Amino acid sequence: MQLQTRTLPAPAGVSAPSRASRPLRLLTFTTLYPNAAQPNHGVFVENRLRHLVAGGEATSTVLAPVPWFPSASPRFGDWARYATIPLREERHGLVLHHPRFLAPPRLGMFTGPAALYVAARAALRRLLAEGHRFDLIDAHYLYPDGVAAVRLGREFGLPVVITARGSDTSQLPHFRLPGRAIRHAIAEADALIAVSAGLKAGLVELGAPEEKVTVLRNGVDLDTFRLAPSPEVARAALGLGPKHETGPLLLSVGHLIERKGHHHIIAALPQLPRHTLLVLGDGPERAALRDLAERLGVADRVRLLGSQPHDRLSLYYGAADAMVLASSREGWANVLLESMACGTPVVASPAWGSREAVRAPEAGLVMDEITPEAIAACVRQLLAAPPSRAATRAYAEGFGWDETTAGQASLFRKVLA
Known part of the structure; x- marks a missing residue:
């Protein structure tokens, strides 16, 4: 070189x-x-x-x-x-x-x-x-x-x-x-x-x-981000309630700014009845995201939980059924590997690095475009036949x-x- x-x-x-x-x-x-x-x-x-x-x-x-x-x-x-x-x-x-x-x-x-x-x-x-x-x-x-x-x-x-x-x-x-x-x-x-x-x-x-x-x-730090004993155990540790109360649990992690695309995921929720969305992060778009959820009638299924300590993120990943990344721009989104290391498959935007990180079915899916319709369709496809958490974790172990x-x-x- x-x-x-x-x-x-x-x-x-x-x-x-x-x-x-x-x-x-x-x-x-x-x-x-x-x-x-x-x-x-x-x-x-x-x-x-x-x-x-x-x-x-x-x-x-x-x-x-x-x-x-x-x-x-x-x-x-x-x-x-x-x-x-x-x-x-x-x-x-x-x-x-x-x-x-x-x-x-x-x-x-x-x-x-x-x-x-x-x-x-x-x-x-x-x-x-x-x-x-x-x-x-x-x-x-x-x-x-x-x-x-x-x-x-x-x-x-x-x-x-x-x-x-x-x-x-x-x-x-x-x-x-x-x-x-x-x-x-x-x-x-x-x-x-x-x-x-x-x-x-x-x-x-x-x-x-x-x-x-x-x-x-x-x-990805494979010791910090690891499999929970079960999603139910992770949910209980976070006080989220059992799955029959929340429905499938989606997770979005990132600064609350427009390019992170949290608003697209909220806009997809009317097409995903009974799904609950947890959003981790702080930023200037917080009020706008809450207003959007209220206008769409999904505020009861959106929880804006603020920024969380890095070593606590594994609990949220472990509790979720899928992590959704809707960013318009990313070099390499660390949240993809963190989620997969905890056994949770992902739905990712076609930002730089996504197709390099999500290369197999056990990792999840990459969308062709970032729209509420595309997010909803990929979430339904992924959760209709989800990979085993052990398989998703094994995939992530190749990214130490x-x-x-x-x-x-x-x-x-x-x-x-």
């Missing part, structure tokens, strides 16, 4: 040949990372990094900037939580730094790269002054994070690998200024990672040479993290070779 490389001096006190034999020293740079106030934010980035570090191939210091906000008063709503995030914290043995950057409402899309760069530059200088040394910047999301990362890489003499994850490839490039900056970041990065083959095709369309993009899918972890380490070392 041909990769862009830079000739870099060996870090202080370390000879160049020893780099191949010691763990890689990563600076993981992203705004998509969990923190004390947002424990589920970007958890997919944390999970991938945790498995890489646990394998002994790398160490990492996480630089995860957050928007500056002056007050933690609840009257400021969601913005107030940013004021409560510590400047430094530890999660799962990894040290996280949270420098603040300015993110003016409605202007953040345009000011983001520069604001991130200024905040991260100062933080990185402090880390280096304290004696930290890094081999490579492991950046996530092309815009604004990846754009700022390549500027940091140039200034500090570090190669940069950017992982693209979905809307940074499918949506943001359509805006003039972000699109130009994204294409520049693609050109400047030493290597790119796509979480699905479909996402790689999107990067190539944006100008990335094929040999510069490595596909490393997300995995080992392959992705090995792929990351190999790619990073090729960049540094």
Whole structure:
């Protein structure tokens, strides 16, 4: 594989040949990372990094900037939580730094790269002054994070690998200024990672040479997401009541925003009598989803349960008869693998990565289009002859993290070779 490389001096006190034999020293740079106030934010980035570090191939210091906000008063709503995030914290043995950057409402899309760069530059200088040394910047999301990362890489003499994850490839490039900056970041990065083959095709369309993009899918934690003793046991643990009261139980998981498509699933319920829908997640569309359910006369069968702790999700997956993903855009939807690892088959939208994750009958079905009619038809088809939970779990076991972890380490070392 041909990769862009830079000739870099060996870090202080370390000879160049020893780099191949010691763990890689990563600076993981992203705004998509969990923190004390947002424990589920970007958890997919944390999970991938945790498995890489646990394998002994790398160490990492996480630089995860957050928007500056002056007050933690609840009257400021969601913005107030940013004021409560510590400047430094530890999660799962990894040290996280949270420098603040300015993110003016409605202007953040345009000011983001520069604001991130200024905040991260100062933080990185402090880390280096304290004696930290890094081999490579492991950046996530092309815009604004990846754009700022390549500027940091140039200034500090570090190669940069950017992982693209979905809307940074499918949506943001359509805006003039972000699109130009994204294409520049693609050109400047030493290597790119796509979480699905479909996402790689999107990067190539944006100008990335094929040999510069490595596909490393997300995995699933098979210990966290596991089979419940039975759906009835999971239902009882959640206080959901027996199946003869709720009917078939559908689950939708994700931020309550338009592109996640929860409204399509609610709109399908009039065609699915007696089915109950659980929606896990928070976001600005909550009131609109509740209003839609009331207008359609299905409010008694829709439960908006808010965001749930990551390690509690397996109970919900285990209680459900099917998980429905109606997103219009996804790079690789982690919820698909999480559900299948708990033995629950899925009905998935044709977003990037879906057909790569759902490749067999025991996994579930992929819709040809995202409409209430298509959702209802696929749910009926799936539940008319559902696979065994053991078969769905066995399918998911082919998507552990080992392959992705090995792929990351190999790619990073090729960049540094």
